[in-house]
Amino acid sequence: MANISSNFLGIKSPNPFWLASAPPTDKKYNVLRAFEAGWGGVVWKTLGSQVKNVSSRYSAVDYGGQRVMGFNNIELISDRPLEINLKEIAECVKLFPDRAMIVSLMADNDKNSWHELIKKVEDTGAHGLELNFGCPHGMTERGMGAAVGQDPEIACMVVEWVMEKATIPVITKLTPNVHSVVPTGRSVVKAGTNALSLINTIQSVTGVDLDTLVPNPYVAGKSVFGGYCGPAVKPIALKMLTTIAQDELTKKVPISGIGGIETWKDAVEFMLLGASNVQVCTAAMKHGFRIVEDMIEGLNNWMDEKGFKTLDDFIGKSVDTITHWEDLDINYHHIAKINQDKCIHCGLCYIACEDTSHQSIKLDYGKPYNKYTIIDEECVGCNLCKLVCPVDDCITMEEHRVAPEYLNWKQYQQKGLPLNDH
Amino acid sequence: MAILNNKLSQQQYAENFSDIHPPFETHNAALVEANRCLFCYDAPCIKSCPTGINIPKFIKQITSDNIKGSAHTIFLSNIMGAGCSKVCPVEKLCEGSCVFNLMDEPPIPIAKLQRYSTEKAMQQKWQLFERKKSAGKKVAVVGAGPAGLSCAHVLSREGIDVTIYEKENKAGGLMTYGIAAYKVTPEFCEDEVNYILSLGGIEIKYKQELGKNISLAELQKKYDAVFLGMGVGLANRLYIPGEDLEGVEDAIKFIYDLRDKGFSAIPVGDKVAVIGMGMTAIDAATQARRLGAKEVTMLYRRTQEEMPCTQHELDIAMLDGCKIIWLAAPKELKGVNGKVSEIICSIMQLGEPDVSGRKSPVETGATFSLEVDMVIKAAGQMPFEQLIIDNEIMNNKGKIVINNSETNIKGVFAGGDAVNGGREVVDAVQAGKDAAAAILSYIFHAKR
Numbered sequence: 093m094a095n096i097s098s099n100f101l102g103i104k105s106p107n108p109f110w111l112a113s114a115p116p117t118d119k120k121y122n123v124l125r126a127f128e129a130g131w132g133g134v135v136w137k138t139l140g141s142q143v144k145n146v147s148s149r150y151s152a153v154d155y156g157g158q159r160v161m162g163f164n165n166i167e168l169i170s171d172r173p174l175e176i177n178l179k180e181i182a183e184c185v186k187l188f189p190d191r192a193m194i195v196s197l198m199a200d201n202d203k204n205s206w207h208e209l210i211k212k213v214e215d216t217g218a219h220g221l222e223l224n225f226g227c228p229h230g231m232t233e234r235g236m237g238a239a240v241g242q243d244p245e246i247a248c249m250v251v252e253w254v255m256e257k258a259t260i261p262v263i264t265k266l267t268p269n270v271h272s273v274v275p276t277g278r279s280v281v282k283a284g285t286n287a288l289s290l291i292n293t294i295q296s297v298t299g300v301d302l303d304t305l306v307p308n309p310y311v312a313g314k315s316v317f318g319g320y321c322g323p324a325v326k327p328i329a330l331k332m333l334t335t336i337a338q339d340e341l342t343k344k345v346p347i348s349g350i351g352g353i354e355t356w357k358d359a360v361e362f363m364l365l366g367a368s369n370v371q372v373c374t375a376a377m378k379h380g381f382r383i384v385e386d387m388i389e390g391l392n393n394w395m396d397e398k399g400f401k402t403l404d405d406f407i408g409k410s411v412d413t414i415t416h417w418e419d420l421d422i423n424y425h426h427i428a429k430i431n432q433d434k435c436i437h438c439g440l441c442y443i444a445c446e447d448t449s450h451q452s453i454k455l456d457y458g459k460p461y462n463k464y465t466i467i468d469e470e471c472v473g474c475n476l477c478k479l480v481c482p483v484d485d486c487i488t489m490e491e492h493r494v495a496p497e498y499l500n501w502k503q504y505q506q507k508g509l510p511l512n513d514h
Numbered sequence: 515m516a517i518l519n520n521k522l523s524q525q526q527y528a529e530n531f532s533d534i535h536p537p538f539e540t541h542n543a544a545l546v547e548a549n550r551c552l553f554c555y556d557a558p559c560i561k562s563c564p565t566g567i568n569i570p571k572f573i574k575q576i577t578s579d580n581i582k583g584s585a586h587t588i589f590l591s592n593i594m595g596a597g598c599s600k601v602c603p604v605e606k607l608c609e610g611s612c613v614f615n616l617m618d619e620p621p622i623p624i625a626k627l628q629r630y631s632t633e634k635a636m637q638q639k640w641q642l643f644e645r646k647k648s649a650g651k652k653v654a655v656v657g658a659g660p661a662g663l664s665c666a667h668v669l670s671r672e673g674i675d676v677t678i679y680e681k682e683n684k685a686g687g688l689m690t691y692g693i694a695a696y697k698v699t700p701e702f703c704e705d706e707v708n709y710i711l712s713l714g715g716i717e718i719k720y721k722q723e724l725g726k727n728i729s730l731a732e733l734q735k736k737y738d739a740v741f742l743g744m745g746v747g748l749a750n751r752l753y754i755p756g757e758d759l760e761g762v763e764d765a766i767k768f769i770y771d772l773r774d775k776g777f778s779a780i781p782v783g784d785k786v787a788v789i790g791m792g793m794t795a796i797d798a799a800t801q802a803r804r805l806g807a808k809e810v811t812m813l814y815r816r817t818q819e820e821m822p823c824t825q826h827e828l829d830i831a832m833l834d835g836c837k838i839i840w841l842a843a844p845k846e847l848k849g850v851n852g853k854v855s856e857i858i859c860s861i862m863q864l865g866e867p868d869v870s871g872r873k874s875p876v877e878t879g880a881t882f883s884l885e886v887d888m889v890i891k892a893a894g895q896m897p898f899e900q901l902i903i904d905n906e907i908m909n910n911k912g913k914i915v916i917n918n919s920e921t922n923i924k925g926v927f928a929g930g931d932a933v934n935g936g937r938e939v940v941d942a943v944q945a946g947k948d949a950a951a952a953i954l955s956y957i958f959h960a961k962r
């Protein structure tokens with residue numbers, strides 16, 4: 093059995109699966125249930141000044157009959173009294189000493205407020221702090237949350253205040269509501285943050301109710317932009333994670349990966365692209381804490397199959413495989429192949445290619461079943477047919493290199509090779 | 515042993531004749547199946563539907579909550595799409611060619627989804643078609659069955675004023691009178707007809723039989739064109755001794771009475787033999803059982819390989835407890851006091867393929883006998899041969915011969931069972947559409 097225990101900035105947890113700062117972690121009752129279910133750690137829902145929430149708070153995007161492909165919320169930071177939160181945090185730490193307890197913070201925008209809050213939280217016995225520089229709704233209007241994370245200078249200043257006071261590890265959580273997460277990331281690393289976490293939620297409108305004509309979530313005839321999360325944001329999160337994992341400065345600190353993680357596979361992908369551990373929220377909100385069981389077992393089995401003994405054996409392993417377009421090998425070429433024994437004649441590959449790609453699939457009419465074959469000379473190897481094919485391994489991409497040697501775009505231009513090969 | 519009516523309680527009748535294919539109970543239940551549909555391109559299901567309904571489109575429209583659009587897509591190709599969703603042998607048509615079959619997964623329940631959209635449209639009385647301004651042309655349609663109604667609807671949409679002459683006092687043809695009651699109820703058939711007629715521009719004159727109350731010559735004179743969609747008549751005669759004994763029934767009449775008079779009014783024997791293995795034979799056999807016959811035996815002169823009904827239909831009969839005897843051809847019916855009491859069958863074997871391409875049954879010389887008190891004949895139906903000959907319509911053994919829906923008589927068109935000898939409702943609907951297209955072209959473009 094592989095060892096899936098995690099050590100993040102010296103904060104140990106039996107597995108790399110933490111619950112992200114969010115509704116599931118805003119009180120003892122939920123957190124104890126999470127720990128009982130097997131979660132490695134939690135980031136307690138953000139503490140700060142007293143706020144008031146509205147009703148309703150959530151909305152979702154469904155797709156193809158599946159619920160909650162994407163999810164958004166307009167909930168603020170914890171609306172419970174600070175003292176109760178602190179008391180419960182301390183109790184949870186005592187009851188589950190082997191689990192990671194991180195507390196998310198968003199103090200008012202002055203040094204004293206931060207210092208006071210940090211002092212109180214450290215007294216609970218929590219293992220680390222996460223600075224919420226990412227919340228995209230409600231708090232930004234008060235100069236907090238994403239308003240901090242979107243401005244590298246302000247972010248830097250706040251992190252400096254925090255680092256003056258904090259004696260336990262500090263993670264800075266980045267907002268994705270920026271053109272690039274790197275400037276703020278660099279700025280807070282310079283200011284001394286011990287680690288980064290990303291992404292927070294993305295500003296969004298999940299949809300408009302076609303009867304009331306009011307977007308979701310509905311609050312007395314109005315709505316506001318909400319923070320988007322769930323499976324739909326995973327690809328965006330992975331991209332942002334990679335930019336942090338590749339940057340010379342930000343890659344020096346550990347990263348906690350967040351954004352649409354639902355299964356052990358998602359978690360492994362985040363870790364391959366540089367996350368030391370992962371945080372989960374939406375999936376737990378959809379299915380309950382029990383999902384961690386398969387995450388633990390699946391990760392274990394995958395690591396055993398691949399021969400990885402510890403998490404460090406694979407964390408960051410894929411970071412260098414994402415390169416610049418100019419460095420891609422232009423001589424690489426592959427062509428689709430349709431396995432006629434597996435083909436069910438649905439024609440989805442054909443219509444996708446015919447209408448929207450390169451007219452590389454030949455249709456031989458049949459009643460009721462047409463026959464579809466690839467026209468090798470026309471196929472550019474775009475993958476579209478394979479992606480839309482409903483049958484596993486029916487369409488495969490076969491390598492047909494243009495030439496054996498590596499050739500990138502710059503070299504291609506230098507050699508004056510023909511541009512239009514159609 | 516006796517042929518009696520009222521064998522069961524009202525509750526038993528209700529149970530026995532309840533809907534054999536219940537609809538989706540909720541929108542979500544329909545969505546789960548609709549979402550499975552792959553939305554195939556040039557889909558095999560469309561090609562396997564005689565009316566060419568754009569099935570992937572109407573299913574996609576269910577998933578996008580455009581039920582109105584979904585129903586329109588169906589009715590555009592098949593105005594009896596609601597009825598067809600209940601009576602079509604989909605296992606050999608659309609669902610039979612669904613690509614999921616090729617993955618050894620259950621096909622999309624196309625009929626059930628079609629029923630979902632069309633029933634909603636009928637319940638809500640959505641008028642999904644608009645008539646064009648009257649073109650000042652009139653067409654007579656003979657027979658308010660699937661072919662006639664389908665033809666009339668297309669014509670009326672194009673602004674033609676249509677008059678249908680129907681010999682019964684209800685419309686719907688075989689849908690109303692010739693199909694097992696556990697597939698479609700009389701109320702449904704009536705609703706379906708009314709829904710079709712709600713377009714306007716179609717008048718039905720009931721109790722008007724061609725050759726009796728009206729003549730073709732008259733119709734030709736009064737109308738710009740005539741469509742003959744009168745279907746076929748009673749079951750083929752067996753031409754064996756004893757055929758006229760009491761208790762020897764015609765499947766068409768048996769089903770007609772059952773649909774017309776109500777279950778408890780229909781007498782049924784204790785030991786019933788049904789001759790034939792087509793859809794009508796199945797409908798007769800299963801309904802005889804459901805009316806309370808103790809024993810129903812289906813006799814077919816060929817084997818399961820050649821049977822005209824689908825496996826699905828055969829399964830219904832077998833689940834109803836009907837006995838099946840293959841390679842049995844009726845040779846003689848014997849009776850006591852004028853009532854049938856015994857059927858003697860030749861045991862057959864298969865020989866060379868005949869004109870239908872199926873291996874032909876050949877007598878082995880051996881026979882067996884069954885004790886019966888009722889025999890239902892369901893070995894094909896007879897066209898209205900005399901009527902057709904009297905009107906000098908070119909025909910093949912009573913089946914009207916057409917060329918692009920037109921008969922040998924100019925301006926007289928035909929389609930459906932009267933032409934093909936007896937096929938599915940869905941085939942008749944398509945024949946009606948084809949004829950309507952030919953009639954429109956004849957009225958508006960042909961040099962006369």
